[in-house]
Amino acid sequence: xxxxxxxxxxxxxxxxxxxxxxxxxxxxxxxxxxxxxxxxxxxxxxxxxxxxxxxxxxxxxxxxxxxxxxxxxxxxxxxxxxxxxxxxxxxxxxxxxxxxxxxxxxxxxxxxxxxxxxxxxxxxxxxxxxxxxxxxxxxxxxxxxxxxxxxxxxxxxxxxxxxxxxxxxxxxxxxxxxxxxxxxxxxxxxxxxxxxxxxxxxxxxxxxxxxxxxxxxxxxxxxxxxxxxxxxxxxxxxxxxxxxxxxxxxxxxxxxxxxxxxxxxxxxxxxxxxxxxxxxxxxxxxxxxxxxxxxxxxxxxxxxxxxxxxxxxxxxxxxxxxxxxxxxxxxxxxxxxxxxxxxxxxxxxxxxxxxxxxxxxxxxxxxxxxxxxxxxxxxxxxxxxxxxxxxxxxxxxxxxxxxxx
Amino acid sequence: xxxxxxxxxxxxxxxxxxxxxxxxxxxxxxxxxxxxxxxxxxxxxxxxxxxxxxxxxxxxxxxxxxxxxxxxxxxxxxxxxxxxxxxxxxxxxxxxxxxxxxxxxxxxxxxxxxxxxxxxxxxxxxxxxxxxxxxxxxxxxxxxxxxxxxxxxxxxxxxxxxxxxxxxxxxxxxxxxxxxxxxxxxxxxxxxxxxxxxxxxxxxxxxxxxxxxxxxxxxxxxxxxxxxxxxxxxxxxxxxxxxxxxxxxxxxxxxxxxxxxxxxxxxxxxxxxxxxxxxxxxxxxxxxxxxxxxxxxxxxxxxxxxxxxxxxxxxxxxxxxxxxxxxxxxxxxxxxxxxxxxxxxxxxxxxxxxxxxxxxxxxxxxxxxxxxxxxxxxxxxxxxxxxxxxxxxxxxxxxxxxxxxxxxxxxxxxxxxxxxxxxxxxxxxxxxxxxxxxxxxxxxxxxxxxxxxxxxxxxxxxxxxxxxxxxxxxxxxxxx
Numbered sequence: 001x002x003x004x005x006x007x008x009x010x011x012x013x014x015x016x017x018x019x020x021x022x023x024x025x026x027x028x029x030x031x032x033x034x035x036x037x038x039x040x041x042x043x044x045x046x047x048x049x050x051x052x053x054x055x056x057x058x059x060x061x062x063x064x065x066x067x068x069x070x071x072x073x074x075x076x077x078x079x080x081x082x083x084x085x086x087x088x089x090x091x092x093x094x095x096x097x098x099x100x101x102x103x104x105x106x107x108x109x110x111x112x113x114x115x116x117x118x119x120x121x122x123x124x125x126x127x128x129x130x131x132x133x134x135x136x137x138x139x140x141x142x143x144x145x146x147x148x149x150x151x152x153x154x155x156x157x158x159x160x161x162x163x164x165x166x167x168x169x170x171x172x173x174x175x176x177x178x179x180x181x182x183x184x185x186x187x188x189x190x191x192x193x194x195x196x197x198x199x200x201x202x203x204x205x206x207x208x209x210x211x212x213x214x215x216x217x218x219x220x221x222x223x224x225x226x227x228x229x230x231x232x233x234x235x236x237x238x239x240x241x242x243x244x245x246x247x248x249x250x251x252x253x254x255x256x257x258x259x260x261x262x263x264x265x266x267x268x269x270x271x272x273x274x275x276x277x278x279x280x281x282x283x284x285x286x287x288x289x290x291x292x293x294x295x296x297x298x299x300x301x302x303x304x305x306x307x308x309x310x311x312x313x314x315x316x317x318x319x320x321x322x323x324x325x326x327x328x329x330x331x332x333x334x335x336x337x338x339x340x341x342x343x344x345x346x347x348x349x350x351x352x353x354x355x356x357x358x359x360x361x362x363x364x365x366x367x368x369x370x371x372x373x374x375x376x377x378x379x380x381x382x383x384x385x386x387x388x389x390x391x392x393x394x395x396x397x398x399x400x401x402x403x404x405x
Numbered sequence: 406x407x408x409x410x411x412x413x414x415x416x417x418x419x420x421x422x423x424x425x426x427x428x429x430x431x432x433x434x435x436x437x438x439x440x441x442x443x444x445x446x447x448x449x450x451x452x453x454x455x456x457x458x459x460x461x462x463x464x465x466x467x468x469x470x471x472x473x474x475x476x477x478x479x480x481x482x483x484x485x486x487x488x489x490x491x492x493x494x495x496x497x498x499x500x501x502x503x504x505x506x507x508x509x510x511x512x513x514x515x516x517x518x519x520x521x522x523x524x525x526x527x528x529x530x531x532x533x534x535x536x537x538x539x540x541x542x543x544x545x546x547x548x549x550x551x552x553x554x555x556x557x558x559x560x561x562x563x564x565x566x567x568x569x570x571x572x573x574x575x576x577x578x579x580x581x582x583x584x585x586x587x588x589x590x591x592x593x594x595x596x597x598x599x600x601x602x603x604x605x606x607x608x609x610x611x612x613x614x615x616x617x618x619x620x621x622x623x624x625x626x627x628x629x630x631x632x633x634x635x636x637x638x639x640x641x642x643x644x645x646x647x648x649x650x651x652x653x654x655x656x657x658x659x660x661x662x663x664x665x666x667x668x669x670x671x672x673x674x675x676x677x678x679x680x681x682x683x684x685x686x687x688x689x690x691x692x693x694x695x696x697x698x699x700x701x702x703x704x705x706x707x708x709x710x711x712x713x714x715x716x717x718x719x720x721x722x723x724x725x726x727x728x729x730x731x732x733x734x735x736x737x738x739x740x741x742x743x744x745x746x747x748x749x750x751x752x753x754x755x756x757x758x759x760x761x762x763x764x765x766x767x768x769x770x771x772x773x774x775x776x777x778x779x780x781x782x783x784x785x786x787x788x789x790x791x792x793x794x795x796x797x798x799x800x801x802x803x804x805x806x807x808x809x810x811x812x813x814x815x816x817x818x819x820x821x822x823x824x825x826x827x828x829x830x831x832x833x834x835x836x837x838x839x840x841x842x843x844x845x846x847x848x849x850x851x852x853x854x855x856x857x858x859x860x861x862x863x864x865x866x867x868x869x870x871x872x873x874x875x876x877x878x879x880x881x882x883x884x885x
Contacts, residue, residue, distance in 0.1 A: 308802050323817040326784065336808040338827050341799035346826040351782075351814040
């Protein structure tokens with residue numbers, strides 16, 4: 001109940017919005033996710049309660065950009081900066097969604113929410129206020145790459161919400177960056193609707209500082225002939241959860257996911273994915289990589305659900321994990337639930353350490369052990385990083401990671 | 406498109422073991438309480454430690470909740486509406502098979518189980534369990550010459566009490582889970598095997614479980630101990646008559662392998678599965694676990710699960726000894742409204758331990774077939790390896806196939822590999838076989854048998870042939 005109290009007594013939320021009220025009502029019945037549910041079973045309890053320790057939206061932090069300067073050709077947005085976005089160029093338009101549209105949309109979404117599965121979204125929407133919500137409607141072609149930032153401020157629990165409607169025949173490159181601060185929690189919920197023939201290359205890069213926490217939830221609905229490519233990277237969080245829910249609402253859509261999480265010290269980072277195929281001819285190719293070092297804990301849980309209607313689905317899921325320390329642990333659980341009979345579904349999972357034979361080979365060629373390990377790690381990382389859009393040119397993610405490790 | 410009806414036809418073979426033996430039985434009243442447990446214990450003339458074991462388990466069971474995590478849909482079991490002890494009436498002490506009620510022998514004859522002398526040539530020693538009691542064990546003298554003890558667990562309690570006291574409940578503790586606790590409280594009979602040091606059991610041992618009465622549950626308990634450098638192959642078969650009520654079967658199997666010992670445990674489970682509407686059938690909740698205590702010990706589970714309305718079964722291995730090996734080979738076939746939630750747990754505790762999992766699930770009709778497994782590498786399991794492969798075959802678009810592997814590693818110097826795939830009977834392959842003059846049904850059963858080949862190869866000869874036939878029969882009429 002504490003969390004409810006915290007939200008209701010929060011000074012920054014003077015007037016509760018309709019959405020906040022609905023979410024609070026839902027949270028009243030069971031304020032916290034059930035520790036027995038599959039999605040939350042492995043979640044570290046003390047870290048999770050630490051997530052909720054901070055006061056809500058204490059102050060809106062000033063966004064100081066530690067990043068490469070934006071190039072002329074890309075659009076950079078920061079959630080909570082209160083822009084009025086109305087970019088209409090020759091070939092495309094990016095418009096901000098009206099408040100009514102957002103309320104209507106959220107109401108519909110909330111009606112489908114499951115208390116445990118969508119708890120992160122319920123929390124996000126019950127905490128969030130108007131200024132921390134960004135809704136965009138994008139149409140047209142030749143749209144420049146878009147970068148969107150969410151950030152937390154120290155000693156505070158911040159909630160940010162992003163909604164993107166992608167209209168027919170539209171394709172974009174979008175990089176979403178979630179930044180944690182020292183002693184902070186960030187709740188980020190993203191809702192994506194892809195209309196027919198649209199396509200997205202979506203990158204999600206989240207990294208924090210000491211003792212930063214993150215609940216990152218991503219909900220995607222794909223209409224037919226749409227293509228959704230997701231490259232994600234999570235590292236340097238005391239506690240982070242990345243929840244991906246993708247629904248191919250009519251089938252005939254393509255989804256590619258390449259994700260990676262890196263844990264060190266005593267961090268816990270987990271990725272939960274659920275892909276629903278609600279129509280025939282769906283396609284999924286998913287790889288999730290984890291690397292766990294020191295005393296950390298990395299978790300992956302992925303479900304693929306193929307009901308009777310989803311004939312000719314082709315889905316594959318691979319979980320590859322590197323365990324680098326005696327005290328670290330990795331849990332992985334790829335799942336298939338299939339009723340349709342004419343489908344190709346497979347999954348695989350491996351847990352191991354760096355390949356000794358390859359290390360030996362490199363060392364016989366005069367490469368030191370440290371360098372050889374770095375080389376191996378860089379190829380391990382590269383597969384995912386090269387899939388993250390926009391970042392390639394200006395964000396030296398690979399260097400960043402290799403210097404960390 | 407493969408003809409649906411034809412395939413359905415392949416799965417529709419009637420259950421041929423569904424007859425009831427008309428025999429006078431001794432039953433106790435329905436219901437479960439401490440008095441019932443004391444009564445069972447008294448009937449079996451058990452020592453005090455065993456009664457205490459039962460009562461302790463019962464207390465624990467009363468505090469436990471029936472597990473629901475497997476998501477199996479079945480009507481609630483009324484544990485007070487079950488008879489916990491039912492035995493065919495026969496003379497007090499049987500010194501030879503000739504004294505066994507001929508009706509019972511006839512029953513096992515009908516089931517194809519060689520109990521009578523003339524059939525002993527098959528060289529398989531059998532312990533036949535009818536409802537709550539073991540009625541006969543063959544080849545005992547021959548086995549005794551090698552020092553092998555093979556008898557019912559009730560006899561073992563009387564004659565080898567030290568072994569029972571030492572090992573019973575050490576692999577599956579009474580509080581392990583709801584059904585194991587229930588079994589520990591009310592277990593009636595089962596088999597006991599002890600292979601002394603250095604002995605390779607001269608013949609396959611086998612238990613045959615038969616449920617005859619419709620209102621009594623079967624709660625057998627099997628304990629197999631393989632001393633240093635010994636080895637044994639053990640087979641288990643099960644059938645039940647067709648009743649339109651559900652019968653509960655909650656068994657516990659415990660295996661213990663010491664240094665260099667090896668135990669191979671094979672099951673062909675063909676309990677009555679209920680009719681096409683899902684009426685009747687056995688609820689099969691079984692806890693099977695082996696402990697590789699010794700260095701280089703090996704436990705291998707192979708199972709063919711075709712019967713039961715509900716199957717809830719995860720034969721597991723605790724790999725404690727250095728370089729110990731655990732194996733699990735499984736074929737689970739579900740049809741009509743059957744539900745099977747089966748898999749294994751491989752817990753790597755000792756260093757350099759190895760495990761292999763091969764699971765094949767075939768779901769037809771409106772059935773639900775799930776693989777649920779756990780592979781865990783503990784912090785001391787340095788240099789350990791696991792390989793898992795789970796394949797599912799779907800027949801028809803109403804059946805469901807699920808895979809839930811849990812993988813957990815706390816040891817960087819170990820390797821885990823898991824792969825799973827789903828397929829259906831390929832039309833191209835069917836067409837090819839048919840174009841070579843092979844009948845449709847035969848082609849389907851050839852393909853199913855090919856799909857299960859990896860597992861069948863692990864079964865002992867007698868079982869492999871039976872399993873192949875069984876699958877073909879079960880599938881008759883369901884592929885299309």
